Amino acid sequence: MIIEFDGDVFRWDARDDAAWFFTSVPPELSEEIREIPRPYRGFGSVRVRAQIGGTEWTTSIFPSSDSGSYVLPLKKAVRDAEGLADGGPVTVRLEVLDG
Known part of the structure; x- marks a missing residue:
């Protein structure tokens, strides 16, 4: 299964010393x-092959x-390679590997 979608980058602060960034399917x-x-x-979790830009x-x-x-x-x-920033847009292609 391959899906494509547009989303927003968001930050989740797990602890004071670490921040994680995600986008929602x-x-x-x-x-x-x-x-x-x-x-x-x-x-x-579900294994995927993800692509953003190149x-x-x-x-x-x-x-x-x-x-x-x-x-x-x-x-x-x-994030660095594709110039992604917190709150910014992102276009994602996902290939679901499980299933």
């Missing part, structure tokens, strides 16, 4: 991903307890 696409039969993985990497998306949508972590190397 839209609810309707999250529901489609949730319906794919697959073995359970830790924290309900940067592609393998990672996992995780269910968000706040929204019920999946969230995609955006590591610093990706």
Whole structure:
């Protein structure tokens, strides 16, 4: 399954010394991903191949307890390479590898 969507970059402060950046998979696409039969993985994660601009990497998306949508972590190397900033727009292509 391959999906594409537009989202916003947001910051989540897990602790005072660490900040994590994510974008949310839209609810309707999250529901489609949730319906794919697959073995359970830790924290309900789903393995994906993500692409933003010219940067592609393998990672996992995780269910968000706040929204019920999946969230995609955006590591610093990706943010730097693609000029992503907190609150800014992002266009994502995801290939779901589980299922």
